[in-house]
Every structure is written in C-alpha cells, then in structure tokens.
Amino acid sequence: MPELPDLEVFARNLNKKIGGKTLKKINVVVDSKLNVSEATLKKNLEKQEIKKVTRVGKELHFEFANGNILALHLMLNGELHLFEGKNEKKNTIIELLFDDDTGLALTDYQKSATPTLNPEEKDTPDALSKEVDFDFLKQKLSKTRTTIKNFLLDQKNIRGIGNAYADEILWDARISPFSVCNKIPDEKIKTLAKSIKHVLEDAEKQILKSHPDLITGEVRNFLKIHNSKKKGSPTGGKILYKLVSSRKTYYTDEQEEFK
Numbered sequence: 001m002p003e004l005p006d007l008e009v010f011a012r013n014l015n016k017k018i019g020g021k022t023l024k025k026i027n028v029v030v031d032s033k034l035n036v037s038e039a040t041l042k043k044n045l046e047k048q049e050i051k052k053v054t055r056v057g058k059e060l061h062f063e064f065a066n067g068n069i070l071a072l073h074l075m076l077n078g079e080l081h082l083f084e085g086k087n088e089k090k091n092t093i094i095e096l097l098f099d100d101d102t103g104l105a106l107t108d109y110q111k112s113a114t115p116t117l118n119p120e121e122k123d124t125p126d127a128l129s130k131e132v133d134f135d136f137l138k139q140k141l142s143k144t145r146t147t148i149k150n151f152l153l154d155q156k157n158i159r160g161i162g163n164a165y166a167d168e169i170l171w172d173a174r175i176s177p178f179s180v181c182n183k184i185p186d187e188k189i190k191t192l193a194k195s196i197k198h199v200l201e202d203a204e205k206q207i208l209k210s211h212p213d214l215i216t217g218e219v220r221n222f223l224k225i226h227n228s229k230k231k232g233s234p235t236g237g238k239i240l241y242k243l244v245s246s247r248k249t250y251y252t253d254e255q256e257e258f259k
Contacts, residue, residue, distance in 0.1 A: 023050065027095045146181055
C-alpha cells in the first residue's frame with residue numbers, strides 16, 4: 001500500500017503532469033465505493049480545470065476550479081496510470097479524460113480503491129503537521145494503553161502513517177512497537193515527535209531521488225528496518241519480525257520496550 005511519502009511524491013508529480021488541465025469527461029467503471037451517483041460526479045467536475053493535487057492523510061485530493069474536490073484512496077492495490085488517447089488498462093475503477101486527449105486511470109484488481117466527491121473534513125492532524133509535536137503526543141499517549149504501533153496506525157489519532165513507516169519511525173526513535181503508550185517516558189516522546197517528521201520527510205527525498213516521476217506503486221528498498229531482504233539494522237541490530245493482526249511488524253532488540 002502506498003504510504004505518506006509515496007503519496008507526497010504522487011501529488012507533486014501529478015501537479016506537474018495534469019495541473020491546469022480541463023476535465024472533458026469522467027467515466028466511472030466501478031461505482032460500488034462512490035459516495036454519489038455518476039451523474040452527480042459528472043455535473044460537479046466535468047468541464048472544470050484541475051487547480052492542484054494534494055495529499056491529505058492517505059488520500060490524493062484533486063481540487064477543481066469550481067471548489068469541488070475528487071478524493072482518491074488507493075487502498076491496498078490501487079494504481080494510477082497516465083495515458084494518451086484510449087485507456088487500455090484493465091481493472092479500471094474511474095478514468096479522467098482531459099481536453100488535450102490525455103487521461104488518468106485509477107485501477108484496482110480488488111475493486112477497493114475509493115473515489116469520493118467532496119470528502120468530509122477531519123479534525124485529526126496530519127503526521128507532517130506542526131500540531132503533531134511533543135505536547136500533542138504526550139496528551140494523547142497518556143490516555144491510552146494500546147501499543148504505540150497501533151496508536152500510530154490509527155487514522156483517528158494521526159493521519160497518514162502506515163505499517164511500513166510506523167516500523168521505521170519506531171526504530172528511529174528506538175521505541176519497541178509493543179510498548180504501552182502511557183508507559184513511554186517524556187524523553188522518548190520527544191524523540192518520537194522528531195522521528196515522525198524526520199523519517200517521513202527523508203523517505204520522500206529518497207523516493208524522489210530514485211524515482212523522480214513516480215505516480216504509482218511504492219518504493220521500499222531504502223527502508224532500514226521494514227525490509228524483508230535485510231538481516232540487520234544500520235547500527236548492527238538483528239532485524240526481527242512478528243505477525244500482528246495480519247501485518248508484519250519489523251523491529252530490533254535496539255528498541256526499548258515500555259510496559
């Protein structure tokens with residue numbers, strides 16, 4: 001699943017490639033996840049210019065000149081494809097056709113990728129927002145006994161962090177993913193706040209460096225811990241993993257557990 005750094009790169013590149021284009025036609029091939037009718041979608045978006053593409057949490061938001069927003073959540077297997085002329089991609093969910101005979105298709109063989117017209121605004125802060133600092137984390141963590149990894153993955157706490165980057169962040173902070181939230185000391189919470197920003201921002205730079213035009217897929221080869229091909233961390237710790245709620249959690253004994 002593409003995570004925050006991937007989506008930041010997608011948004012940046014989509015702005016370059018389709019920002020300023022006018023949507024001539026929108027076709028909905030699979031409407032099971034759409035929150036409005038295809039007719040309503042067309043009425044609100046067709047013949048409108050795309051002003052910009054942004055990442056909001058784990059979604060891409062296509063903002064149109066008339067103020068409407070088309071949000072795309074790629075879910076686990078969604079992909080984006082630019083094309084000229086006719087869309088030849090299988091498993092298309094939705095396609096945007098522009099007035100210069102180019103287009104963008106959202107595909108997903110599981111049909112889980114979700115298009116939404118004008119999604120509801122959420123109060124939960126984004127992982128890269130200034131709000132996610134020591135004070136915010138201290139206040140949130142002191143009230144819960146769940147594990148810190150589950151806390152980071154819960155989009156009702158912080159938006160944007162997924163499984164792979166939760167592992168990377170926690171290794172960077174040297175906090176065990178199995179630590180109980182309200183047992184983590186203040187100094188480690190301060191480190192965690194810094195690690196969230198550092199890991200996510202550095203990952204975006206790494207992706208842009210190796211895949212500057214990326215608009216789909218995920219780049220993971222540079223990850224330090226969440227990487228099945230690596231046996232040890234950069235500082236010599238043996239990489240271990242455990243299956244938790246059908247997700248693989250990667251960690252090392254360099255990370256302190258608080259319980």
